[in-house]
Amino acid sequence: MNLEDIKTIKGLLSTQQKIVIVPHKNPDGDAIGSTLALWHYLSNKGQKATIVAPNDYPKFLKWMPGNQKIVNFEKQNSLAKRSIEEATIIFTLDFNHLGRIGQMQELLEASNSTFVMIDHHQAPADYAKIMYSDVEMSSTCEMVYNFIEFLDDLDTITPDMANCLYTGIMTDTGSFKFSSTSSRTHRVVGHLIDKGANNTEIHNKIYDTNTPNRLHLLGCALRNMTILNEYSTAYITLSQEELDAFNYQKGDTEGFVNYGLTLAGVRFAVIFIENKEEGIIKISFRSEGDFSVNKFARNHFNGGGHDNAAGGRSDISMLETTAYFESLLPQYKTSLNA
Ligand code: 5GP
Numbered sequence: 379m380n381l382e383d384i385k386t387i388k389g390l391l392s393t394q395q396k397i398v399i400v401p402h403k404n405p406d407g408d409a410i411g412s413t414l415a416l417w418h419y420l421s422n423k424g425q426k427a428t429i430v431a432p433n434d435y436p437k438f439l440k441w442m443p444g445n446q447k448i449v450n451f452e453k454q455n456s457l458a459k460r461s462i463e464e465a466t467i468i469f470t471l472d473f474n475h476l477g478r479i480g481q482m483q484e485l486l487e488a489s490n491s492t493f494v495m496i497d498h499h500q501a502p503a504d505y506a507k508i509m510y511s512d513v514e515m516s517s518t519c520e521m522v523y524n525f526i527e528f529l530d531d532l533d534t535i536t537p538d539m540a541n542c543l544y545t546g547i548m549t550d551t552g553s554f555k556f557s558s559t560s561s562r563t564h565r566v567v568g569h570l571i572d573k574g575a576n577n578t579e580i581h582n583k584i585y586d587t588n589t590p591n592r593l594h595l596l597g598c599a600l601r602n603m604t605i606l607n608e609y610s611t612a613y614i615t616l617s618q619e620e621l622d623a624f625n626y627q628k629g630d631t632e633g634f635v636n637y638g639l640t641l642a643g644v645r646f647a648v649i650f651i652e653n654k655e656e657g658i659i660k661i662s663f664r665s666e667g668d669f670s671v672n673k674f675a676r677n678h679f680n681g682g683g684h685d686n687a688a689g690g691r692s693d694i695s696m697l698e699t700t701a702y703f704e705s706l707l708p709q710y711k712t713s714l715n716a
């Protein structure tokens with residue numbers, strides 16, 4: 379963030395504002411952690427702030443302090459609408475174009491409030507007056523920590539804020555192992571533990587909440603895995619019938635895509651998950667090394683994300699989607715085997 383922007387933000391926050399904080403659709407640990415931490419920070423400063431999430435999110439994220447204050451746009455539509463319409467500042471966190479917030483897009487586009495973007499994805503769109511965008515960052519939570527530091531307020535971090543920020547950094551870095559994890563990331567989480575983040579408890583609450591159904595769904599996913607050695611690629615499919623058979627709950631498939639990458643020699647892993655209600659196949663892409671799944675998702679599946687973790691979607695059937703996917707691989711053969 380440049381000095382000018384920091385000055386502008388300081389000026390804005392020195393008077394009473396009506397603030398709305400928005401994470402992306404299908405929010406993950408980083409999206410929920412960062413919006414809640416910012417919400418605690420602004421509320422403690424005396425600001426009126428409301429988090430409006432485009433839709434629901436997994437149960438394993440709902441223990442975070444302040445969670446009950448999050449307004450769900452789908453379930454509490456009139457309250458959500460009113461907050462957005464009255465907002466003088468809208469913070470958008472963990473995404474960088476308004477197509478990532480589903481049904482909320484129109485309302486935000488119509489808003490005359492000051493937009494502040496805090497985000498670490500590639501190719502930011504140009505809708506925010508204040509853009510704190512940095513693809514080198516491990517997570518939006520690390521950026522919210524920096525944001526608080528820019529405002530000279532690190533000493534105001536409470537245990538609640540520390541727990542939220544720790545959670546998002548942990549989930550977005552695959553527990554501090556992805557290449558986006560810097561020494562600075564470790565210093566930040568160290569400081570968060572000093573400030574009251576309960577690291578062991580957070581790990582348990584996020585990762586040790588399996589149900590028998592989820593483990594059986596994982597078994598099904600792993601049996602469905604197709605390994606294409608020629609392209610160093612592995613992909614998984616899950617149909618709606620399979621999800622239903624294991625009483626799928628939001629978040630149950632989180633992390634499944636990573637199993638492909640644990641195969642020796644595999645550098646590109648994909649999961650295709652059918653969503654009959656939305657009439658789409660939701661896709662997650664992961665890679666190791668130089669193969670950019672962000673570009674792949676952007677070019678072929680109407681998506682995007684980071685170089686090593688991205689998402690997208692397909693509007694055709696599962697069989698057609700995987701056939702199309704396989705048909706794309708030959709043109710990437712050299713980079714996949716590099
Ligand atoms: P996931 O596969 O865990 O849903 O997402 C991986 C990364 O890609 C996340 O950073 C997420 O924000 C981003 N992402 C997921 N789906 C989409 C999408 O449809 N469009 C874009 N632009 N990014 C996505």
Ligand code: MN
Pocket residue numbers: 408409472498517518550
């Ligand atoms: Mn993130």
